[in-house]
Amino acid sequence: MEKVYDIVIVGAGPAGLAAGLYAGRSKLATLIVEKEQEGGQIGQTSEIDNYPGSIEGESGPSLVKRFADQAWRFGAEKVSDTVVDMELEGDIKKIVGESGTYLGKTVILAGGAVPQKINCPGEEEFTGKGVSYCATCDAAFFEGFEVFVVGGGDAAVEEAMHLTKFARKVTIIHRRDELRAVKAIQEKAFKIDNLEFMWNSVVKELSGDGLLSRMVVEDTKTGEQREVLADEDDGLFGVFVFIGFKPNTAILDGKLPLENGYVRTDDDMKTSIPGVFAAGDIRVKSLRQVVTAAADGAIAATQAGKYIEEHNM
Numbered sequence: 001m002e003k004v005y006d007i008v009i010v011g012a013g014p015a016g017l018a019a020g021l022y023a024g025r026s027k028l029a030t031l032i033v034e035k036e037q038e039g040g041q042i043g044q045t046s047e048i049d050n051y052p053g054s055i056e057g058e059s060g061p062s063l064v065k066r067f068a069d070q071a072w073r074f075g076a077e078k079v080s081d082t083v084v085d086m087e088l089e090g091d092i093k094k095i096v097g098e099s100g101t102y103l104g105k106t107v108i109l110a111g112g113a114v115p116q117k118i119n120c121p122g123e124e125e126f127t128g129k130g131v132s133y134c135a136t137c138d139a140a141f142f143e144g145f146e147v148f149v150v151g152g153g154d155a156a157v158e159e160a161m162h163l164t165k166f167a168r169k170v171t172i173i174h175r176r177d178e179l180r181a182v183k184a185i186q187e188k189a190f191k192i193d194n195l196e197f198m199w200n201s202v203v204k205e206l207s208g209d210g211l212l213s214r215m216v217v218e219d220t221k222t223g224e225q226r227e228v229l230a231d232e233d234d235g236l237f238g239v240f241v242f243i244g245f246k247p248n249t250a251i252l253d254g255k256l257p258l259e260n261g262y263v264r265t266d267d268d269m270k271t272s273i274p275g276v277f278a279a280g281d282i283r284v285k286s287l288r289q290v291v292t293a294a295a296d297g298a299i300a301a302t303q304a305g306k307y308i309e310e311h312n313m
């Protein structure tokens with residue numbers, strides 16, 4: 001018979017790994033299913049300054065490696081698989097992956113969110129050929145070139161600052177004339193010489209001959225469109241997109257009540273299905289940060305343990 005885990009955690013970002021740590025420490029048989037590398041979004045973040053206790057200048061991948069090592073040390077198991085379906089009702093929950101099916105007395109949904117796309121012509125075609133959603137991964141490719149960053153939140157401004165260490169010039173393209181990023185980040189950004197701003201602007205089209213070298217930008221106030229071309233000597237430029245995230249909840253649609261795509265939970269991370277919990281960026285909440293994801297994971301694992309005890313499972 002297939003093994004029935006106490007907890008199957010879907011997603012190995014900060015929420016899933018913190019849940020794994022707490023579950024492992026409580027001696028619960030725990031499996032984390034993750035389709036990619038551990039870490040979720042912070043696996044692609046160049047610097048984490050606001051996780052309490054993080055080392056100064058620490059990168060996302062470095063922080064998350066310590067999260068993961070700690071979870072494995074306390075006995076959480078990991079399988080690499082893409083979840084394609086879930087059967088969440090009933091006493092034994094079924095998580096169906098491309099390569100296997102995983103059974104759990106409880107489930108913690110910690111699948112996080114994926115970068116939001118601009119959704120303009122050329123974006124998909126030029127992804128990996130100039131368009132990127134990860135400065136940590138792709139900054140080095142643009143050493144000495146010109147780069148544009150789309151967005152005005154914390155992620156856009158922080159990643160733009162990181163990119164200034166590689167690119168000749170970085171321009172933030174923001175749809176308003178004021179950044180959303182917190183003031184402390186803004187103050188740092190305004191002091192950087194090779195960081196410029198294109199206000200009240202949105203990208204309407206991306207194109208080029210093999211590599212990205214042309215874009216059309218529209219003024220949000222006047223509707224006027226203009227063309228931005230790569231410097232002739234360069235022949236290309238980079239466009240990094242940081243305009244928020246979309247929750248990974250497509251397969252949950254119809255199974256759980258969603259609010260704008262996010263899973264609704266109570267303060268104990270309980271969803272509307274008994275034995276099913278959600279933690280981190282996937283759920284409806286006011287602050288999506290590593291620290292709140294980790295806290296959610298700890299609460300979810302503790303509550304899952306209580307559920308198993310109360311149901312004599």
Ligand code: NAP
Pocket residue numbers: 048049050117118150151152153154155156158175176179180181202242243244245287288289
């Ligand atoms: P965000 O805070 O939601 O900001 C998204 C930005 O993209 C906003 O400036 C928004 O413009 C713009 N935007 C949204 N849709 C757009 C579109 N279709 N076209 C053009 N621009 C668009 O997202 P985020 O920066 O990714 O941050 C997500 C969460 O992670 C936040 O809670 C943030 O605080 C957190 N985070 C924190 C840190 C940190 O503290 N170190 C670092 C990264 C992320 P408007 O301003 O006009 O809405």
